[in-house]
Structures are given as C-alpha cells and as structure tokens.
Amino acid sequence: MKIGILGGGQLARMMALAGYPLGHEFLVVDPNEDACAGQLCELIVADYDDPDALDRLADECGVVTLDFENVPVAAVARLAAKVPVKPGARALAVAQDRLNEKNTFTELGIPCPAYAAVDSREELDRAADEIGLPAVLKTRRLGYDGKGQAVIKEPADIDSAWSELGGQPLILESFVAFKRELSIIAVRSDDELVFYPLTENRHKNGILVTSFAPANAPKVEELAQRHARKLMETLDYYGVLAVEFFDCGDHLVANEIAPRVHNSGHWTIDGAVTSQFENHLRAILGWPLGATRAKGASAMLNWIGAMPDPATGLKYPEAHWHDYGKKPRAGRKVGHVTLNASNILTLQTELATFAMALGEQLKEWGADAFNTSRAD
Ligand code: AMP
Numbered sequence: 001m002k003i004g005i006l007g008g009g010q011l012a013r014m015m016a017l018a019g020y021p022l023g024h025e026f027l028v029v030d031p032n033e034d035a036c037a038g039q040l041c042e043l044i045v046a047d048y049d050d051p052d053a054l055d056r057l058a059d060e061c062g063v064v065t066l067d068f069e070n071v072p073v074a075a076v077a078r079l080a081a082k083v084p085v086k087p088g089a090r091a092l093a094v095a096q097d098r099l100n101e102k103n104t105f106t107e108l109g110i111p112c113p114a115y116a117a118v119d120s121r122e123e124l125d126r127a128a129d130e131i132g133l134p135a136v137l138k139t140r141r142l143g144y145d146g147k148g149q150a151v152i153k154e155p156a157d158i159d160s161a162w163s164e165l166g167g168q169p170l171i172l173e174s175f176v177a178f179k180r181e182l183s184i185i186a187v188r189s190d191d192e193l194v195f196y197p198l199t200e201n202r203h204k205n206g207i208l209v210t211s212f213a214p215a216n217a218p219k220v221e222e223l224a225q226r227h228a229r230k231l232m233e234t235l236d237y238y239g240v241l242a243v244e245f246f247d248c249g250d251h252l253v254a255n256e257i258a259p260r261v262h263n264s265g266h267w268t269i270d271g272a273v274t275s276q277f278e279n280h281l282r283a284i285l286g287w288p289l290g291a292t293r294a295k296g297a298s299a300m301l302n303w304i305g306a307m308p309d310p311a312t313g314l315k316y317p318e319a320h321w322h323d324y325g326k327k328p329r330a331g332r333k334v335g336h337v338t339l340n341a342s343n344i345l346t347l348q349t350e351l352a353t354f355a356m357a358l359g360e361q362l363k364e365w366g367a368d369a370f371n372t373s374r375a376d
Helices: 010-022 051-060 073-080 089-095 098-107 121-131 155-165 221-234 276-285 344-358
Strands: 002-006 025-030 042-045 063-066 115-118 135-139 149-152 170-174 180-188 193-195 199-204 207-213 239-247 252-258 297-304 319-323 333-341
Touching: 002 010, 002 051, 010 025, 010 276, 025 051, 042 051, 051 073, 063 276, 073 089, 089 098, 089 252, 098 115, 098 170, 098 252, 115 121, 121 135, 121 155, 121 170, 135 155, 149 155, 180 221, 180 276, 193 221, 221 239, 221 252, 239 276, 297 344, 333 344
Parallel strands: 002 025, 002 063, 025 042
Antiparallel strands: 115 170, 135 149, 135 170, 180 193, 180 199, 180 239, 199 207, 207 297, 239 252, 297 333, 319 333
C-alpha cells in the first residue's frame, strides 16, 4: 500500500525505512525541497494545505499520517473526509496548543504544572502572582526544542520574558523541580494498545541530547501507562503517541504530548523487538502490533548541529549509526547513534568510552547527559 506522510523530516524518513520491508511505498508532502525523506520517498514540494497536494494524497494513498504536528488542522480535517488520517484532527488540535493540552490533562485527572493563559502584560503579572515563581513562560503554539519559552526565576525577569515573547498567545506554567524526565511511547491499533518501557531523557538548552531505556522506574511505569491510555481513548487516537512526564518521585507531572513517533523512541530501532516506526505503521494499517520488549539496555545520543566522523563512532561494535541526510546547522538534529548492551552497567561503561572518543561535540552536554544512574 502507498502511505502518505505530511512532513518530510527524519521521522518520515525513518517511517519509510521501517515500511519498505513491510512492502509499502510512501508519498510525502513538505514545503521544503530539501526535506530529507525526499532522498528515499517521492516528495511533493507544497504547503500542507495545498489542495492539489492533498488531493494527490487522497487519490493515491490508503492511509495518511504525520511526521510533524503543526500541520493545519483544517487541512487534516479536509483530507480525512477522503482518506483515513491517523492520528486525526482532534489529537492535533490538542497537541498544537499548550493551553488545550493542559486543559485536556486537567479534564482527565492527569497532573500537570499549575498554568494560566497569558494574553497581556497585566495577565502575566497576575499569573506570576497566582502561580508563583520560578515559572516558565511559553508560546501556546509552535514551540519546540525549548524554543518559544523563557524561565522567570524572579520578578525582575518578567520584563525580559515579556519583551522576548509578548504579542502572541502565551501560557505561564509553574517550574517543576523534577527528579528526571521520562517519556512513554504508546501504540494503539483498532484492537490493541501496547507500551514500550519508559525512557529516561536528558535535555540541554531544551533539546533532547540523550535517552536511556528501559528507565528504571517501577514506581511510575503503570501510572504512565494509565495516563497514556486515557489520552488515547479520549482523543480517539490510533498510531504512536508519546507523552512526556516530569518524574517527581512518587508521582508524574505531564509536560506535553507528541501525536507522532518521537525522538525519545528512536532507541527502539536497535533496542526493541519492533521499532516505534514499524509499530506506528502497523497500527495505522490495522495490522497486528509487534512486541515492544527491550533487547537489553540502550542509550540514544542525538547528533546536533553536525554529524561526527562515522569512522570514529563505528569503532564501537555496539554502535548503530543513523545519519538523516540533513545539511549541518546549529541546533539542528542531524542524526543519532544507539548503543546497546546486555545490561545497564555494561552500557554505562560503553557509553563513557564512546563519549570520550567522540569528544568535542559531546563536551558541552556535561557529564550528566551520560549518567544512566539517576534511577529510583
Ligand atoms: P518543552 O518544549 O515544553 O518540552 O520544554 C523543553 C524542556 O524544558 C523540557 O524537556 C524541560 O527540560 C524544560 N521544561 C519545560 N517546562 C518546564 C517546567 N514547567 N518546569 C521545569 N522544566 C521545564
């Protein structure tokens, strides 16, 4: 079957890499002619709401999915009248707006940071009083990788946060003093709902740098699954959904959802029986899902800005190399590597030597990015 994808970045590319062995073809829409999935799939260079591009997807594809959550909801709704789109417009409308997202968490009884909508400077002052400081001011829409947000530590920071972000719909949320960040990758098909083991994530400047899986998180594993299940059932969601949490010890605070395959699930390509990409495709096609079991312990390191020399990285026999075929640019995710070991101790040793050999690029992340032992 031909599968349509809105968005032609690395997620679309990795979906295609998982889909070809299953016998599928892909048709991808992206406004950027350099979109890296275009190196593998037929690419239509067009805006996401271009009627001709959407008609082609509807005519040629059996199902359409997304590699990017900021596709116009109206375009998805229009497309869905002609061809199944999974996940659908409802999940997108929630994930695209941090206020909708937090209202949904609250309605479902899923704890999230205290929050308030902010549309004016007066509202920001009032929200800071009500919520208290420290707090994080975020754009309601289009924020990613820590972009579109400012931490307000004390009242003196309010002016600069407002001048940086004011003039668009915002949300102020309380700053969560979390122990670590965890995410769950859940997959739902017509009659199955399965979960990968929790992943522990480290960020630098708002960008994911390393993920470890399975996270040692027995106290909150089931809780995360319950929260993800509620979200998927409420949003009538099919495919892979990622939910990011702050782990506060005995409870989880939800940060955000991603209505798509997710960076914190990249380890599943080399470290789980079935990858998140393959399971996403199986789910949207109504096929039986593959096992989500981890094969030992995995660490995933993102390459940000530029790829290092593969000749150095591949000296490590347990390293799995992924180059997305993107041009180097500061702050851009251009690839990742997954290290796999039979247990967490071996993985930690392997990671330390690997990080030393790869040197310069990893130094700025700090030692904590490579420490797998923040567990319970
Ligand atoms: P986001 O784009 O909302 O996922 O934010 C990027 C990163 O900023 C998160 O992964 C956290 O490390 C940090 N962050 C975001 N919101 C908060 C918060 N309310 N409290 C503490 N840290 C946060």
